[in-house]
Amino acid sequence: MTDSSHKSPEVENDGDFRVHVFSSSSELLEKLHEKWSSVEKQPYPAMYSSIYGGIILDPAMMVIPIDDHMVHRGHGVFDTAIVLDGYLYELDVHLDRFLRSASKAKISSPFSRSSLRSILIQLTAVSKCKSGTLRFWLSAGPGDFLLSSTGCPTSAFYAVVIHHDFSQCKEGVKVITSKIPMKAPLFATVKNVNYLPNVLSVMEAEEKGAFSSVWVDEAGYIAEGPNVNVAFITQDKELVMPSFENILLGCTAKRLLELAPKLVDEGLLKGVATKSLTMAQGKDAAEMMYVGSTLPLLPIIEWDDQPIGNARVGELTMLLSDLLWDDMVAGPDTQRIPVPYV
Numbered sequence: 596m597t598d599s600s601h602k603s604p605e606v607e608n609d610g611d612f613r614v615h616v617f618s619s620s621s622e623l624l625e626k627l628h629e630k631w632s633s634v635e636k637q638p639y640p641a642m643y644s645s646i647y648g649g650i651i652l653d654p655a656m657m658v659i660p661i662d663d664h665m666v667h668r669g670h671g672v673f674d675t676a677i678v679l680d681g682y683l684y685e686l687d688v689h690l691d692r693f694l695r696s697a698s699k700a701k702i703s704s705p706f707s708r709s710s711l712r713s714i715l716i717q718l719t720a721v722s723k724c725k726s727g728t729l730r731f732w733l734s735a736g737p738g739d740f741l742l743s744s745t746g747c748p749t750s751a752f753y754a755v756v757i758h759h760d761f762s763q764c765k766e767g768v769k770v771i772t773s774k775i776p777m778k779a780p781l782f783a784t785v786k787n788v789n790y791l792p793n794v795l796s797v798m799e800a801e802e803k804g805a806f807s808s809v810w811v812d813e814a815g816y817i818a819e820g821p822n823v824n825v826a827f828i829t830q831d832k833e834l835v836m837p838s839f840e841n842i843l844l845g846c847t848a849k850r851l852l853e854l855a856p857k858l859v860d861e862g863l864l865k866g867v868a869t870k871s872l873t874m875a876q877g878k879d880a881a882e883m884m885y886v887g888s889t890l891p892l893l894p895i896i897e898w899d900d901q902p903i904g905n906a907r908v909g910e911l912t913m914l915l916s917d918l919l920w921d922d923m924v925a926g927p928d929t930q931r932i933p934v935p936y937v
């Protein structure tokens with residue numbers, strides 16, 4: 596910072612950078628509110644924190660303790676569900692995966708599954724958000740700064756609602772094979788907060804003018820994208836997804852595998868399978884797509900500068916996209932929980 600006339604309380608004086616000390620919490624709060632006062636629409640209408648023991652509406656207070664094991668050691672797991680048209684889509688499937696991740700990360704929840712579920716639904720209701728994402732975390736909790744979490748007496752649960760408008764993806768994107776090493780199966784199958792490889796992988800793609808990337812393992816088999824699964828339509832019209840032993844089992848991929856047999860019954864697809872697929876087989880596919888909660892399906896038309904099929908958005912891809920989209924906006928009650936807005 597070079598301009599000492601701006602609003603920052605930190606002052607630079609003759610090259611001697613003096614750090615401001617906040618004299619009171621009210622002064623600090625005022626500073627935090629200053630930041631949010633210029634924001635036209637608050638993107639995070641509500642947060643839950645088990646540390647506070649309630650729902651927070653003030654964005655300036657949506658914070659996590661610095662001694663939380665998730666903050667300084669990455670000892671936390673998370674998940675994301677979608678809010679669409681005032682319904683929570685597949686909340687229970689996300690919650691099940693969340694608790695499986697927590698168990699593998701040796702984090703016990705401070706609440707029962709039904710209490711977690713109730714908190715998430717109440718939070719969404721209070722947020723008044725009808726379209727967005729509901730992101731939630733379980734952490735080993737605050738305590739100390741050591742490696743072991745034995746000094747963290749109580750685990751912590753955080754959740755936030757984020758406004759976001761969704762629409763069906765109809766344009767195709769380009770992808771690259773990631774050069775960032777992929778995670779070992781233990782870490783890839785647990786949805787934990789260590790997303791540095793995922794972050795670098797998507798940034799690598801953006802730097803190369805691609806939308807995102809695809810991980811291929813050392814043996815040459817296709818794995819997944821940095822926050823999505825991948826799916827293919829083979830030349831003989833089979834829907835194939837790489838098997839999930841070593842990657843994250845996506846909730847959307849799982850649902851797609853349940854819905855896609857309808858196209859087999861209609862004679863449009865020849866079959867639906869999860870199996871190992873080499874990069875060469877993937878690049879030879881007729882159609883390719885990303886599959887993930889916030890998409891839910893995104894056509895891929897080029898991989899490493901090579902066209903996929905005829906380099907146009909595939910017909911079967913769009914039929915699968917319609918199946919998922921219809922499920923999100925008008926699917927059965929088991930998939931969609933109505934949010935009891937107040």
Ligand SMILES: Cc1ncc(COP(=O)(O)O)c(C=O)c1O
Nearest residue numbers: 822823824843845846847887888
């Ligand atoms: C690494 C990774 N793979 C796949 C997915 C897709 O999972 P979902 O369909 O549950 O969003 C995600 C997103 O959660 C992810 O982070």
